[in-house]
Amino acid sequence: MAITIKFVVVFVFSVLFIVSSVHCRQTTSNIPGYGVKQMDRQCFHGNICRGGVGDCIFWCRNHGYYYGVCLTDACCCQI
Numbered sequence: 001m002a003i004t005i006k007f008v009v010v011f012v013f014s015v016l017f018i019v020s021s022v023h024c025r026q027t028t029s030n031i032p033g034y035g036v037k038q039m040d041r042q043c044f045h046g047n048i049c050r051g052g053v054g055d056c057i058f059w060c061r062n063h064g065y066y067y068g069v070c071l072t073d074a075c076c077c078q079i
């Protein structure tokens with residue numbers, strides 16, 4: 001009886017150790033689906049940002065995008 005209890009305790013601690021080791025591994029940022037992909041953003045050059053970020057956001061929303069950001073020379077819209 002003592003051997004089986006000892007075996008069960010060792011087995012449970014071994015499983016817990018393995019699961020915690022696998023769960024705590026660090027991930028990298030090159031996993032597909034992680035972060036914002038470049039293809040999810042479309043930049044438009046022109047005078048869209050002349051009135052500020054609000055004009056860019058308004059323009060992007062009117063064209064079916066989620067939001068917009070003014071960069072140096074373009075208004076970039078995010079899907």
